[in-house]
Amino acid sequence: MLGEGTAVFEDLHDYIKSLEKILALNPSVIYPGHGPVIRDPKERIEFYIQHRKQREEQILRALQEKQGLKMAPMDIVKIIYTVHYFVKTD
DSSP states (O other), rough: OOSSSSSOOSSSHHHHHHHHHHHHHHOOOOOOOSSOOOOOOHHHHHOOOOOHHHHHHHHHHHHHHHHHTTOHHHHHHHHHHHHGGGGGOO
């Protein structure tokens, strides 16, 4: 975890599992290698997990809508970073 922003990783499954392991430890504070101390680790970890699951849903939706079309990773990025792809949480 970083003190600000989110980490770059290669495997979403492993990343979420590692966050879940940290959450299970019930830390009261996290001292990241970069950025400020995290004094609300439970809330931050839960946010990261939810955010990444929402992003995965956006990617899957984009792939379903463009099924059969050849797309590069940057094509998917351009699709999901439009207003209509953001998952509403209200």
